[in-house]
Amino acid sequence: xxxxxxxxxxxxxxxxxxxxxxxxxxxGVVVISRVGIARRAERSRQRLAPLRADLLAVGAGEDESGxxxxxxxxxxxxxxxxxxxxxxxxxKVRGRPAEDLVEVLRERHGVASALNALGAxxxxxxxxxxxxxxxxxxxxxxxxxxxxxxxRSGEVRIVAARAIGALGPAAGPSAAGAVLRAVRSRxxxxxxxxxxxxxxxxQLGVEAExxxxxxxxxxxxxxxxxxxxxxxxxxxxxxGPRLAQMAxxxxxxxxxxxxxxxxxxxxxxxxxxxxxxxxxxxxxxVVRRAAARALGELGGEVAVAGLVSVLGDDDRFxxxxxxxxxxxxxxxxxxxxxxxxxxxxxxxARSAVTGMLQMLDLRASDRGVV
Amino acid sequence: MSVDGIIPGLREVxxxxxxxxxWPVLVYFxxxxxxxxxxxxxxxxxxxxxxxxxxxxxxxxRVASEFxxxxxxxxxxxxxAAGIVQSIQSLLSLRYPQHEVVGVDDGSxxxxxERLREAFDLVEVDREIPRELPVKAEIxxxxxxxxxxxxxxxxxxxxxxxxxxxxxxxxxASGELCVFVDADSILDPDALITVTxxxxxxxxxxxxxGGVIRAANGSRVVAGRLVEPRMPRQLLPRIQVVEYLRAFLxxxxxxxxxxxxxxxxxxxxxxxxxxxxxxxxxxxxxxxEDFEVLMRVHQHLQREGRDYxxxxxxxxxxxxxxxxxxxxxxxxxxxxxxxxxxTLWKYKHMMLNPRYGKVGMLAIPYYWLFExxxxxxxxxxxxxxxxxxxxxxINVPFALLFMLIAYGYAILVTLAAMTLxxxxxxxxxxxxxxxxxxxxxxxxxxxYRQLTAWWRLQGWWASLRGRKQVWGTMTRVGLGEESxx
Numbered sequence: 001x002x003x004x005x006x007x008x009x010x011x012x013x014x015x016x017x018x019x020x021x022x023x024x025x026x027x028g029v030v031v032i033s034r035v036g037i038a039r040r041a042e043r044s045r046q047r048l049a050p051l052r053a054d055l056l057a058v059g060a061g062e063d064e065s066g067x068x069x070x071x072x073x074x075x076x077x078x079x080x081x082x083x084x085x086x087x088x089x090x091x092k093v094r095g096r097p098a099e100d101l102v103e104v105l106r107e108r109h110g111v112a113s114a115l116n117a118l119g120a121x122x123x124x125x126x127x128x129x130x131x132x133x134x135x136x137x138x139x140x141x142x143x144x145x146x147x148x149x150x151x152r153s154g155e156v157r158i159v160a161a162r163a164i165g166a167l168g169p170a171a172g173p174s175a176a177g178a179v180l181r182a183v184r185s186r187x188x189x190x191x192x193x194x195x196x197x198x199x200x201x202x203q204l205g206v207e208a209e210x211x212x213x214x215x216x217x218x219x220x221x222x223x224x225x226x227x228x229x230x231x232x233x234x235x236x237x238x239x240g241p242r243l244a245q246m247a248x249x250x251x252x253x254x255x256x257x258x259x260x261x262x263x264x265x266x267x268x269x270x271x272x273x274x275x276x277x278x279x280x281x282x283x284x285x286v287v288r289r290a291a292a293r294a295l296g297e298l299g300g301e302v303a304v305a306g307l308v309s310v311l312g313d314d315d316r317f318x319x320x321x322x323x324x325x326x327x328x329x330x331x332x333x334x335x336x337x338x339x340x341x342x343x344x345x346x347x348x349a350r351s352a353v354t355g356m357l358q359m360l361d362l363r364a365s366d367r368g369v370v
Numbered sequence: 371m372s373v374d375g376i377i378p379g380l381r382e383v384x385x386x387x388x389x390x391x392x393w394p395v396l397v398y399f400x401x402x403x404x405x406x407x408x409x410x411x412x413x414x415x416x417x418x419x420x421x422x423x424x425x426x427x428x429x430x431x432r433v434a435s436e437f438x439x440x441x442x443x444x445x446x447x448x449x450x451a452a453g454i455v456q457s458i459q460s461l462l463s464l465r466y467p468q469h470e471v472v473g474v475d476d477g478s479x480x481x482x483x484e485r486l487r488e489a490f491d492l493v494e495v496d497r498e499i500p501r502e503l504p505v506k507a508e509i510x511x512x513x514x515x516x517x518x519x520x521x522x523x524x525x526x527x528x529x530x531x532x533x534x535x536x537x538x539x540x541x542x543a544s545g546e547l548c549v550f551v552d553a554d555s556i557l558d559p560d561a562l563i564t565v566t567x568x569x570x571x572x573x574x575x576x577x578x579x580g581g582v583i584r585a586a587n588g589s590r591v592v593a594g595r596l597v598e599p600r601m602p603r604q605l606l607p608r609i610q611v612v613e614y615l616r617a618f619l620x621x622x623x624x625x626x627x628x629x630x631x632x633x634x635x636x637x638x639x640x641x642x643x644x645x646x647x648x649x650x651x652x653x654x655x656x657x658x659e660d661f662e663v664l665m666r667v668h669q670h671l672q673r674e675g676r677d678y679x680x681x682x683x684x685x686x687x688x689x690x691x692x693x694x695x696x697x698x699x700x701x702x703x704x705x706x707x708x709x710x711x712x713t714l715w716k717y718k719h720m721m722l723n724p725r726y727g728k729v730g731m732l733a734i735p736y737y738w739l740f741e742x743x744x745x746x747x748x749x750x751x752x753x754x755x756x757x758x759x760x761x762x763x764i765n766v767p768f769a770l771l772f773m774l775i776a777y778g779y780a781i782l783v784t785l786a787a788m789t790l791x792x793x794x795x796x797x798x799x800x801x802x803x804x805x806x807x808x809x810x811x812x813x814x815x816x817x818y819r820q821l822t823a824w825w826r827l828q829g830w831w832a833s834l835r836g837r838k839q840v841w842g843t844m845t846r847v848g849l850g851e852e853s854x855x
Contacts, residue, residue: 012771019778026785027808030792034804037796091430127426158571159426195437195570196428222574316500355497362493362518 047078048085055082058104059089061097069100073107083110090135102136111136118144123153130156134163139170146175149182154189157182161192165200169207176204176211180227184220194226201230209236216242221252228255232262240266244274247287247294257290264294272298276306281313289321296325296332304335311339311349319348323356333360381761387754388763395751399776402740406616406783409624410790416627417684417794424685432563432570433465439546439569440468441562442643444539446532447473447553451481453594455489457553460594462522466562470521472539473553476507477529486524491516499525503537503651506530512542532636533652533659540646548646550660552637556586556596556689565640568681575679577667578641580634582682583618584797585611586689596689599797601806606699608810609818610692616787619684626682630728632668632737634680636660638688641667656716658709665717672726685795696821703822704829710742711830742830745823752820777815784811 048055054068063069075082083105090101105111110132117129130148133141145167148160161182164175179200182192201208208230215227216239228246231239244267246259260278267275275298278291292310295303307322326332339345339353432438443461447454454473461471475483486492492513499509507530514523525538540548547569551557565581588602602608618635625631636659649666656662664680671678693699714721714737721738723730755773758764788807791797798804 009768009771012768012775016771016775016778019775019782023778023782023785026782026789029789030785030804030808033789033792034796034801124422124426127423131426155423155426158428162428162431190572190575193571193573195435195439195573198437199431199435316498317502320498320500351496351498355495358495359497359514359518362495362514362516366517366519 044081047081051075051078051082051085055085055089058100059093059097061093061095061100063100069104072104083108083113086110087132087135098137102138105132105136115141115144118148123151123156126151126153126156127159130159130163134159134166137166137168139167139172142167142171142175145171146178149178149192154191157192158196161196161200165203168203169205171204171207173207173210176201176208177214179204180211180215180218180223183222183226185222191222194222194229197226198229198233201226202233205234208234209238212236213239213242216246221250221255224250224252224255225258228258228262232258232265235266237266240268240271243267244271247278247291248274253284253286256284256287260287260290260294261297264297267294267298269298269300269302272300272302272306276302279306279310279318285315285318288315288318292318292321292325295322296328299329299331301331304329304331307332308335308339308349311352312346313348316348316352319352320355323352327356327360336360377761380757381763384754384757384761385763388758391751391754395747398747399779402744403779403783405736405740406620407786410620410783410786411624412627413620413623413684413787414790414794416623416682417790420684421794427564427567429560429563429567432567433467435467438467439566439573440544441466441470441547441549441566441640442539442543442545443469443471443549443551443562444536444543445471445473445551445553446476446535446539447478447482448476448529448532448535449478449480449482450553451478451485454482454553455485456594457556458486458490458522460556461551462520463559464557464562465559466566468545469562470523470543470545472542473522473524474535474539474542475524475526476532476535477527483524483526487513490520490522490524492524497523499538499542501541502647503541505537505541506534506654507538509538531654533654533656536659537651537654540643540651543643546643547640548643549640550636550638551688552690554691555583555637556591556594557638558687558689559595561638561687564685565638565683568679568683569640569642572679575677576642576681577645577671577678578634578639578664578680580622580631580640580682581638581688582622582684583614583635583637583688583690585614585692587691587694589689598799599689599803600800601798601803601810602692602694604694605810605813606696606818607692607694608806609814610699612784612788612807612810612814614692615791616784620787620790622682623684625733626680628728628732629679630733631680631682632664632729632733633661634664634682635688637690645671656709656712657705658713661709662713662716665713665720668726668729669717669720672729687797699822700825700828703825704832706829707742707745707826708829708833710737711833714738714742745826746830748820748823749827777819780815780819781811784814 051072054071057063057068058072072082086101086105090098093101114129114132117125120126126148130145133144145160145163149157151157151160161179164171164179179192179197183194183197185191212227212230215223216231218224218227224246228243231243240263243259243263247256247263250256250259260275263275275291275294278287292307295307304326307326310322311319313319323336326336336353336357339349340357445461458471458473493516494511494513497512499512507527510526510528512523512525523542525542527535527538536550547566549562561581565579568576568579585602585607586596587607589596589600590598601611622631622633639660645667649670652659653662693702714734717734720726720730721734755764755769759766759769788811798807
């Protein structure tokens with residue numbers, strides 16, 4: 001055995017040497033990487049140091065003479081470090097300082113570079129360029145951003161959707177339609193996430209209304225879901241009847257939840273019976289809970305009665321949601337106090353009521369209202 | 371039989387064993403180390419992908435967005451009086467637009483609750499906790515801050531273990547996402563924003579994400595925030611820093627990139643609440659409950675044929691105090707390995723079962739082969755080499771050479787992980803810390819690796835013998851708050 005080895009010692013010697021060499025190389029890479037990064041950071045800091053005061057002056061809106069802006073435009077030493085610093089500052093300021101920074105970027109050809117990079121092979125470069133165009137908040141770039149909503153990379157599409165949101169209502173109604181279409185999933189890849197689309201479309205304000213009305217009829221449940229959310233958030237009152245219909249009978253539960261909550265925001269008190277109907281035990285739990293939240297928004301006697309009816313429900317999450325919803329309106333709070341005083345109330349319902357009343361009292365006493 | 375008769379017999383046995391084991395051990399050695407290199411490559415891909423996109427992820431927008439999913443931080447606590455107030459304050463002040471903290475006091479016998487009551491001016495309420503998940507414990511009382519607005523709920527219950535405490539917290543949670551955080555852990559200020567990005571980007575498919583866990587010992591902690599990562603002063607925690615780097619950061623990022631992540635640390639994991647309710651919450655009988663719950667999620671969703679994702683996020687950091695004494699480390703590693711064994715055994719039907727996709731065909735076989743059995747092989751190999759040397763049946767230079775290569779390769783893997791860390795996150799800024807890490811990468815192989823292998827075997831053996839496992843108290847010395855560097 002002593003002399004029978006599965007592999008020759010010479011081979012093992014070579015392996016050991018290779019392992020040691022690689023270890024030394026890796027240790028060297030760690031050290032070189034650290035030194036390199038520290039040097040790059042220092043060089044960048046040194047390049048930007050003479051311009052820092054000008055950058056801050058423009059960013060703070062204190063460059064009334066325009067001298068600082070002109071110095072930034074003329075500078076040829078800081079290169080991309082300055083462009084990056086300007087973009088970074090743009091994420092933090094609004095109004096006149098932002099306009100001045102955009103001007104600096106434009107005159108330093110940063111905008112032209114970003115437009116060029118929209119066609120780059122790297123999705124990271126395309127995403128960076130798209131983000132920069134969004135930061136400009138310039139509606140003249142709407143079409144460029146709309147084009148990026150169709151990009152082959154999902155990440156670029158997300159950045160484009162956010163960038164369109166940054167343009168606000170100036171992006172126009174066609175942008176809203178494009179963002180909603182981008183929500184649709186493409187083959188196996190998901191579309192623009194609902195949260196991003198919601199945020200963008202709400203920023204477009206009233207310009208999104210036509211697209212939302214049309215989106216409520218879309219075949220894709222993801223699009224209907226986002227359209228319902230925006231309709232509720234932006235208070236598009238005309239969508240009320242359609243939302244009520246979707247809340248009651250959309251084939252997708254997620255859409256029903258969004259439509260129910262949206263209807264809570266835009267519905268009329270006369271339509272409240274539709275939502276009360278969704279509290280029925282035969283409905284899915286998520287829809288019943290959404291209905292409780294919506295009734296809290298709608299208010300009114302019928303809503304209060306509906307909410308009171310589920311305080312003793314077996315779904316205790318629904319019961320506590322109903323108690324929370326009752327606390328949203330004066331009539332609901334009155335109902336809670338009446339129930340607390342009524343000895344005939346079932347123990348389950350009482351449990352939800354007393355907890356909520358305590359929270360209300362705590363909040364009231366904190367405001368000095370007892 | 372005389373000693374003279376035993377030794378030749380023993381020599382024969384050892385020779386046979388060595389002859390039988392040499393090729394399997396070689397193949398195993400090559401496979402396990404190659405898998406580490408593959409994981410480092412996958413993690414590198416994952417981190418570079420993450421870091422190149424970080425400025426485009428809309429982090430700033432999310433801080434102010436009303437469309438982010440509401441989050442509930444569930445904090446089980448048992449005898450945490452020393453640092454609980456700062457910990458809860460730190461969690462409440464995390465940057466996130468909609469988050470609440472639900473602390474579950476699991477029958478502490480110290481002043482945990484009293485300190486909280488005093489610090490947050492807690493008052494008892496009759497709030498009802500829905501019982502969507504079954505819980506064993508009796509809820510004693512529920513408390514909220516007197517102002518009725520601070521998003522904090524403290525639930526006092528009889529002692530029933532960590533898993534049951536977490537289930538109580540899930541029941542009380544109002545957020546769509548539940549984040550499990552240990553009471554003694556410190557989260558980076560943007561941890562919630564970053565770890566929930568996958569849910570925002572892919573809300574219908576993402577069911578769970580995990581953030582990286584790092585060792586906090588020795589770092590500067592000010593007002594419940596870790597402001598400067600530093601290497602610990604003691605040897606055991608130092609070694610664990612590089613061990614966590616390799617196992618938690620690189621290993622999990624690699625599995626995540628492969629789409630077969632089966633373990634998210636219980637110290638910092640995010641789950642969709644509805645999924646947790648669907649699978650019945652944490653298993654109160656399991657000692658590896660974080661591993662077990664994710665395996666159950668995989669099993670459930672694969673059986674239903676649902677398209678889902680579980681992702682590891684390398685950037686948001688949860689800092690935790692790692693054991694600084696051999697006794698505590700021994701208990702921890704025995705418990706971890708026991709949990710690994712019991713969970714793998716419970717889900718043995720998923721092993722090499724195509725119905726469970728990459729999890730069944732790739733991750734579970736890997737965990738059996740390279741996580742569960744590794745300490746057994748390592749220890750048996752060491753024993754055999756020692757016996758072989760004692761009985762003079764081994765070519766000493768060859769054995770030494772082989773061991774040098776084995777441990778040299780282990781150092782190489784750790785150095786590769788450190789290189790990746792240096793080129794991406796670079797958490798340890800001081801040169802001194804870098805030197806200490808390099809030394810710890812070498813020291814790990816001298817005693818530490820062998821001891822932990824033995825402790826893991828003890829945990830496995832205890833389970834096989836059916837000994838009752840208790841969580842016990844994880845004795846901590848505290849992170850030593852500093853006010854000045």
